Amino acid sequence: MTHWLIAPVILPAMLAPFIVLAARYHLSIQRVFSVVGVLAQIAIAIGLLWAASDGTIMLYQLGDWAAPFGIVLVGDRLSTMMVLLTAVLSLMVLLYAIGSGWDDRGRHFHALFQFQIMGIMGAFLTGDLFNLFVFFEVLLIASYGLMIHAGGNDRLRAGVQYVLFNLLGSTLFLFALGAIYAETGTLNMADLAARADLISADASVGIRVAAVLLLLVFAIKAALVPLHFWLPSSYAEAPGPVAALFAIMTKVGAYAIIRVYTIIFPPDLEVTQGLHDVWLQPAALLSVALGMIGVLAAKKLDRLVAFSVIGSMGMVLIAISMFTPESIAAALYYIIHSTLAGAALFLIVDLVKDSRGSLVLRAMPPVAGATVTSALFFAAAIAMAGLPPLSGFIGKLLILDAAFASDMQPLIWTVILASSLIAVVGFGRAGSTVFWKAKSIPVDDDAELAMPPGAMAYAAVFGLLAMSVALTVFGGFVHDFTTATAAQLFNPEPYISTVVDTPGKLSSPTEGY
């Protein structure tokens, strides 16, 4: 049993209190520890991914208690891939937050940031539904703090909406868990997989309600239309680097859908028939359409990016809702891409906001450092809209290709292609208004020139876009990996037997009991 599997959770859990307690008044020490911690996370995540890449399923039993009585962490290809993605994203976001001085505008940024990473890592690694709830709460509590970092009335109002909406989501999650426990008597995912299969079709009311409730909860996290209302204002009002980190949070919802609906309620399970194709797919198509129309209709740059996140989540969920190995592989590729592109866009919005004052889409004098910023926006918009040569194009191509197997292929193709066109127009309009028309506005000579953003802030955005390029160049390699991941997801037997059959402390009764 390797202890490394719990390191991504333990490391930030130790680091965050240390930052609060020991380095409270020393921002530079906080920065050093935060960056070193995230670098260590990346090293650990690469190690775990390497260990899981040959198809091994790593299991960590907390306190050596065997599942389903104890809590387990499970590391397979999917989990470790998401862990690495989170670690890499958090490094870039952290560099940006330090480079732009965001971490200095309020207190406890680094501690909350580490707690947030802890929650996300835990949600990806856990093999138990109730622990998924607990880690969701951990990442949400930290995100509440980050969301209102640096304060301000508009941000606090958006924060109240965000917290209240998520509290409702958590309550719904608990109802789903209660219903599942009442029906099956277990909350361990592998154990549930065996028991959900045993429920006869005429006594399946409870489990069906539970499956739908659970899907609703994950759809709220993934901002699926019509449950997306929390996203635009909270992502737009959140500090730039925080919004960029939140790019991974919607993916937690997508991850949970993939995990739960391949292991516990697989597509061929009779009691949950129709959940993917009848309910999830239309909502996902609607998300893509509404997200990209939102990109075109947005009046402010930050809302525009928030709507593009909704659209890209819809794209991921279209691929998920087809539920074939090819489509899941495409969805995983697109998850990596849209996390990087979404985060880059939020950081660019913050670069613009720094020297522009207002993000309203009308011509204003050029922003500081306009040349580099506009080039970055151009690249990130190409990636997000899915034009060649960046990774969004390959991701979309994979999803379109996977749609050949679906009955709904004409509709899926129409929606994806039409919404891509709308997104291109929307991004083109925003880019030309913010960067191009700015040249024609006469600059007031007396006006104080804003400082261009620092090199470290630019480096972070460059890093995110460079990874998008790398995702294109090594696209074949990554796609091979996601295909292997999907194959592993559609053959859950090794996962289940690893979790259930590994002996622990209580597996053999002790003397005298």
Place this chain on the structure above:
Amino acid sequence: MEVLVASAIGIMTAAGLYLVMRLRTFPVILGISLLTYAVNVFLFASGRLTIGAPPILTEAEVYSDPLPQALVLTAIVISFGMTAVVVMIALGSYLGSNDDRVNDPESVAEEDVT
């Protein structure tokens, strides 16, 4: 007893949802508290309703399921903390803008654009 527990959960959920839809922070927070009470009782009921039975395996024939009790304990702690957090944020928002509406008021949205 089942009827009592079930109707208690139902009434609390309905009242909670009604309050949440009032869209002012104070009723909404009360509504969310009611919803968390409802879900806590629901979690209890998910381990089957038994009275006067020990929550541990013994010689006795009947025992009550200890796991939902642990789940409820976790849920209570989390919801308690969350309520405190949201009260503080809502208070900050109210004191800052002198307005406790939860939804975006029209005026704010328009000010931004003009």
